[in-house]
Amino acid sequence: MARITLDHIRHAYGPNPQADTDYALREVHHEWKDGGAYALLGPSGCGKTTLLNIISGLLQPSHGRILFDGKDVTDLSTQARNIAQVFQFPVVYDTMSVYDNLAFPLRNRGVAEADVDRRVKEMLEIIDLSDRAKRKAQGLTADQKQKISLGRGLVRNDVNAILFDEPLTVIDPHMKWVLRSQLKRLHKQLGFTMVYVTHDQTEALTFADKVVVMYEGQIVQIGTPAELFEKPRHTFVGYFIGSPGMNVMPVSLDGARAVVGSQDIALAEAPKSVAGDRLQLGIRPEFIRIGREGMPVRIDRVEDIGRRKIVRADFEGRPIAIVASEDVEIPAEPKIAFDPAGVHIYVNSWLAGSPATAGEA
Numbered sequence: 001m002a003r004i005t006l007d008h009i010r011h012a013y014g015p016n017p018q019a020d021t022d023y024a025l026r027e028v029h030h031e032w033k034d035g036g037a038y039a040l041l042g043p044s045g046c047g048k049t050t051l052l053n054i055i056s057g058l059l060q061p062s063h064g065r066i067l068f069d070g071k072d073v074t075d076l077s078t079q080a081r082n083i084a085q086v087f088q089f090p091v092v093y094d095t096m097s098v099y100d101n102l103a104f105p106l107r108n109r110g111v112a113e114a115d116v117d118r119r120v121k122e123m124l125e126i127i128d129l130s131d132r133a134k135r136k137a138q139g140l141t142a143d144q145k146q147k148i149s150l151g152r153g154l155v156r157n158d159v160n161a162i163l164f165d166e167p168l169t170v171i172d173p174h175m176k177w178v179l180r181s182q183l184k185r186l187h188k189q190l191g192f193t194m195v196y197v198t199h200d201q202t203e204a205l206t207f208a209d210k211v212v213v214m215y216e217g218q219i220v221q222i223g224t225p226a227e228l229f230e231k232p233r234h235t236f237v238g239y240f241i242g243s244p245g246m247n248v249m250p251v252s253l254d255g256a257r258a259v260v261g262s263q264d265i266a267l268a269e270a271p272k273s274v275a276g277d278r279l280q281l282g283i284r285p286e287f288i289r290i291g292r293e294g295m296p297v298r299i300d301r302v303e304d305i306g307r308r309k310i311v312r313a314d315f316e317g318r319p320i321a322i323v324a325s326e327d328v329e330i331p332a333e334p335k336i337a338f339d340p341a342g343v344h345i346y347v348n349s350w351l352a353g354s355p356a357t358a359g360e361a
């Protein structure tokens, strides 16, 4: 397994890129740990597949280098990079048996037949297809075929990394959950470096040690699920992670006080800002208390979601979402208070005090 270094990578599909917007991938400069499980998360078109294809060698970046364990592999083919890939749709040989499909990547590398047999049998157990080992792949369901693809990705123990591109798309919801948990367990057990592309936050948050959030061709944050929740470094992370997402509102600063409309909000410390910067205050709905004390709001509606409720309200002329537990009573003249630990100030969309890059992995 390998440590993956993305060294000042940029990629444009068109010729002569000039502006940032010409790049499908803008400056990506990070180091991913050997044995780490990374999920690339972001909306459609943000550059996830482009980055994955650069790592696998399907695509040559317009600028920058990619290194595995410090060795430059930018010019190496996918084959020479020694990685396993699992795609959105199953890649299986229909005329081969399930067993032979799993054995294929090992036999291809000249692994001794006794070892092939041991590993294939282990993998058949893991993907729960032992009873179908001798059947041809042809007659299997899409679910089962995708399990074979996963098995083929995982069967070798000498790969530098395993790359997954939305591998659970064709899997039904229950099986998705099962396979996700299995992958997580396998990762702990086998310790491979894993890069997993998804646009589904639940999938990313339950599976990965580190979630790499991408937006408009950039990595805006790499963090644990808790870090992404507690301290979004970019307003997009606040909006994209969480349900509902973070409330973001225009703000002006007066030392260590934030001013929203006619309300003053005390901050833990005075953030630095520069004249002309666009300032916003972000607070997740979970960090707002509703009751009789604080700043007035007008309730628009209350959504019951089991043990919690989402209160949709108007605060200083803007919509705001508040999450309260089901037993909280909403008074006739409701007021809200912000927990200072959950109040963040953003300067031109980036968390005040953090550089406009996503930092270390």
Ligand SMILES: Nc1ncnc2c1ncn2[C@@H]1O[C@H](COP(=O)(O)OP(=O)(O)OP(=O)(O)O)[C@@H](O)[C@H]1O
Residues within 6 Å of the ligand: 013, 014, 024, 042, 043, 044, 045, 046, 047, 048, 049, 050, 051, 199
């Ligand atoms: N072969 C290509 N030629 C030109 N532009 C491309 C090509 N592939 C992707 N793009 C563009 O590059 C940008 C990033 O695309 P990419 O497929 O990497 O995003 P993604 O996050 O993986 O999206 P999705 O979740 O929809 O797969 C998009 O604007 C896309 O239109």
